[in-house]
Amino acid sequence: MIKRRLVGGILLLVLALFELFLFITYCVEYLAYGQLSDAVFMSKYLIFMIWSIVLGIIYIATCKRRPVKWQEITLECISPALLLFTYSSLVAYLPAYNLFRLVAFLLIVFQCLGLPGKNGFKDHPFVVKDQGHDSQSIEKLTKLKELLDSGAITQEEFDQEKEKIWK
Template sequence: MIKRRLVGGILSLVVAYLELVMAHGYYHMYLSDATNPSMWVINKDKALFGSYSLYAVLALAVGIIFLATCKKQPVKWFEYTLSGVMIVFYVLIFPMAPNAGAEGGLFGFMATIQFFCYVLGAPMGATGFKDFPFKSKEDAHSEKSLDKLTKLKELLDSGAITQEEFDQEKKKIWK
């Protein structure tokens, strides 16, 4: 089990909850200010609602992914794709978030915490986690081989094949 990934996933879900609470609050502020003639207030609250909502969905997805994969060996292409999504959010979308004084600062703080939750659970380096490296093609091959051997052993135990047939097939699999 990858404890860093488990902790990162749990913290990411907590951040998602907090961002959803903030989005809910700004949504109600937007609705209550809808009669206000000041368009800046309406746009600010609407923008903060949208930003918190978007980042809450991202934190929720990352948290679920981390929790679902904390016991599995990481796959390089998947981890790189997730890293790419995080980079897009923080390099391209974050600068478009509203700059609304202290409220915008709180949003930036929440987004930064979310980023650190991701960094905590993501494998660092080209090899994966220290004690849990990325899956390789050899790993996939050995899993298939073990599945075939398990099926062959079941056939041998049930009497469907002989010991000689089992040994021949076993040699083919291990080549």
């Protein structure tokens, strides 16, 4: 089990749900005072919260599996893109969003906590494709072995041909 990913997923999920609660509270307050434009503006922020919830669930669900590199790179690319989309205008909009900024910073930290390093996690490296050998190469190798056993080729010739077949 990848404990760092599990902890990151749980923290991410809990904090994103807390942030969703804050979001709903602010939107209800804005709508109560007739500030529809502010409520619509805040709805852009909802995308990042939903992504954080989904990512927390993904981290929790995949904490027992070895990571696949292309999937992890995809997750690493989506988060910053959504962050830029969401916070590009939020940060400059009102100083009253300091709590949202703090929670967003923590969400980013927890997202990074669940991501693998360069080679995967310490005890769970990235999944690599098996170098499966087709039936033709196995057949050729079997024939080569028969030729070696019968004395028709030397061990050096066998090794050279074997290298060619496995490449």
